[in-house]
Amino acid sequence: MTEEVGRGTVLAGRYRVDEPLPSDLAGVSVWRATDQILDRPVRxxxxxxxxxxxxxxxxxxAALVTDARLVRVLDVGMHEGVGYVVSEQITGASLTQLVERGPLTPDQARAVVGEAAAALEVARRRGVHHLALRPSVVHVSADGRVLVSGLAIDAALLGAPPGDARTTSRTDAVDLVRLLYTGLTGRWPAGRDDALAPTVQPAPVLDGLPVPPAELAPGVPNDLDTLCVVTLGPNxxxxxxxxxxxxxxxxxxEIRIGRPADDDRAAGEGAVAAAAAPAVEPERPAPPVRVARQSVRSAFDELPAGAPLPGTPPPAAPARGGIPSGRVERTGVLPAGAAYGAGAVPPPGPPPSHAPEPDFWDEGPGFADDPFAFVEDDEPRRRFDPTALVLVVVGLAVLIGLVFAARSLFTSPVGDRDPVADDTPSQQEPATPSEGGATEPTPQETVDEAPDPGVPPAIESVRTFDPTDPAGERVANVELTHDGDPSTFWFSxxxxxxAFGGLKExxxxxxxxxxxxxxxxxxxxxxxxxxxxxVRATTASTPTEGAALGGGPLGPETVLDFEEPVTTSTLVLYxxxxxxxxxxxxxxEVTEITVR
Known part of the structure; x- marks a missing residue:
């Protein structure tokens, strides 16, 4: 027997149903719920x-596809004859709510649909398709993140028939362009099933086709208008x-149309109420962290009498042969009563000029002059000074370098000298004057002045042209045709x-x-x-004038050789x-153009 799910129902002993949310699919109810095991909100x-x-x-x-722009499926199961799907909570307003306030700007519509398309491309490569895209399944969070819900699930609930990879990919691509049309105009263009977007006004139709977006909203770029017209056209x-x-x-x-909405709760209130919410004052930056500083003098002043000084090394080992007469052992810990800071009164006794007291006074400067003098050794240690050795090594290196430099200066490399040429006069014939008195260059001079035939002509620029459009066809990224990287390409x-769809020759x-x-x-x-x-040696203004220098079908590497070289500064590939x-x-799709 099927149990009716309502407020307070606990599905599978784990998910407590709390509050209903809007749903645009028949036979499906959506709820805000709580995962009682992990203590987190879910949908x-x-x-x-x-x-x-x-x-x-x-x-x-769908749960096998991982992308931050796809709503993540957390659990699937049956409860008392009722199926359920648990997913993460959805935040932000849907595209349906966003266009209620009016169309999006072209830049924002491009960004929102572009992010949704990138997410669905990730799913397509895993073999999963949406097949039921509509404005209510595309959400924009307050931080500008796009979320797409209902991947594969909504199509199954609607009874969409299965299809091959090409058909399903084409379906999602066309639906994405329909979403773009909605973002640009605030209208939903007619498609397979108009019931998928009942709350969005339908787009006007002319001759059975949606009116171009540029005729409904001002400022729509040509590329977006053409994309919508071509995709939603008859072909x-x-x-x-x-x-x-x-x-x-x-x-x-960047997407900047998100509004601070409390996940799906804003769905019932509408995006207008969200836009009318009072602005939240931005958080002020926290003040910089202040580090407490303590002077060395105050550190010594605060020490109790007889305490070891901070940062001093452990006691040193006594010198060999015992401690000299009249001196005290110098260690890392001061004798009792010797930890005096600035302004402290020394213990009573004779001044430092008299014989030293074995308990406090010592030769040399007192503690008040240098508080760290007591860590010095009685006798200076003898250390190895490497300066002399380093100077000797550097001198030898310089001397060896001078020797090699002299040898290279006065001795030619092997193969560069001709013993016969050094000992005999040159066999080259002198230049002879011509009839006009000018000196004709020798054959050797003529060879040296000839240009190098192995260097190919450099390409300065490449641009597209279209007989039906003065601006050219798909002018973006045309520089990729000669960037030297075969992994990048320009495409029409x-x-x-x-035959170009019968639109042009x-x-x-x-x-x-x-x-x-x-x-x-x-x-x-x-x-x-x-x-x-x-290929012709002409310009884009006259692409078919003159004889064709080469031509033929295209392939991964199409080599077009001319019968005779042609001197020119422009070439046309028609x-x-x-x-x-x-x-x-x-x-x-041209990956690289090379001129020989």
């Missing part, structure tokens, strides 16, 4: 109906995994077929050399294969067909 989802068994299995798989275009979304959004800055937009890269130089070929290192590229990368996407 419990009680699965009362629906696909309970698949949801519990999905929760176990299967845009990112195919959360990692692709990360690449499209990076880099992003992703299209749904090799091609696009390209303009390579500018540091100086005009003869060029005999170009080498392209590309991730993927297929497609087609042509791509007329897209290759396919390792993930099956139609886009260009």
């Amino acid at each position: 419990v989802r009680v699965l009362e109906s629906g696909a309970v068994a698949p949801a519990l299995d999905a929760a176990r798989r 299967q275009d845009g990112p195919f995994s959360p990692g692709d979304v990360v690449h499209e959004l990076e880099p992003w800055g 937009y992703t299209y749904n077929n090799p 091609g696009m390209g890269l303009e390579v500018t050399l540091a100086a005009e130089a003869p060029v005999s070929g170009v080498t392209l290192n590309v991730n993927g294969s297929g497609g087609n590229v042509e 791509f007329t067909e897209l290759p396919t990368n390792a993930a099956g996407q139609y886009r260009i």
